[in-house]
Amino acid sequence: MTPAHASATASAVEPASASSHAPAGERAAQAATAPHARVPAVPVRQLTLVLGGARSGKSHFAEQMATDHAAATGGPVTYIATARYDDDTSDEEMQLRIALHRARRPADWGLVESPLHLADALYANARHDGCILVDCVTLWLNNLLFLDGRSYPDHGLVTPPSAFTEEIDALLAALPTLPGHVILVSNEIGFGVVPMGAITRFYVDELGRLNQKLAAAADRVRLLVAGIPISVKGADPAC
Template sequence: MRTLVIGGARSGKSRAAEALLADTAGVTYVATAYPADHDPEWTTRVVAHRARRPATWSTVETLDLAALLTEDGGPLLVDCLTLWLTRVIDRHGGWDDDTWAETAEDAVHDEVDALVAAVAVTPRDVVLVTNEVGQGVVPATASGRRFRDEMGVLNLRAADACGDVLWCIAGRTVRL
């Protein structure tokens, strides 16, 4: 099983992804966000996410998704590709226009290529969560527009590598 669960902010995508694997033991929940200790609101969200997970699930906090996907093991639930891409761009200094053009663009694309290739061949069941970022207001900054575009490309490529795509809207799930 390779499933991409996509939706806007607060659309129910994490809950939908969790429901796909709720009765499965040995799931590894892969958290891609920054640690929550710097932001009380974020800490509250992380605590709520953790409380919903079955006790039989483990959690790994990493950006090295390609390595996890190529290992043998139980199912993976990756939440989420949007935060993963944000952190990858951060790691390569890709928010600055000059850095993007000089070094970050190729480095970010290499990591996206590795991730998509790993999704396509993983021996594990995997559920990927991602945000739909292309249906809102056009971002006012060049870096915001670049992120929207890069996220759109990652979502397209991840969907192509998955056998199933679920779209979450207002807590409802539509199979595409």
């Protein structure tokens, strides 16, 4: 798990029609006298949290959800990757994982690498007709915790860098304001034994707390178990 930073641009705002500026009474009268006029559907803001353990199928499920959204709406998909791709890295396992994810994604999806400033990346790329897939929150939290190669003692209190709290707060503030469909992928790592080492326990605790906050903000939550999605919260989206 290695941190990196990237940014992206572009957001879209749908223009309002001239009639949308008329008083509510006039708009109701117009609708009543023009029953055959087509009113374009406005995509609803959606937030989905996809949880699961390692190799549970959560990423594949989230990717299929984004594919279905694009097929139904015709809107773009932007994939926000929180892992750094470094040609000089000696971590061959991470390189292979990234390569597999790249090969699986449709060629027309946009890609943004944002291992640290996730809220900024979401603000820059969210749009009313689009879908954003963030994979994954787990790596992002790790990157913040070990920012600039920070190390921690085996015992005692853990004091993360200030960016750790600041970026989490920024993400939680951003999510309710974002247009379109946002899909967050995160690991559920609290089902096992209490881990050894202060920093590992701190990480497990903080990821669990963050997952709770994301689930509370989400319209729907899905838990993947052995490749099978289990509905935890909310109905399936229409697209």
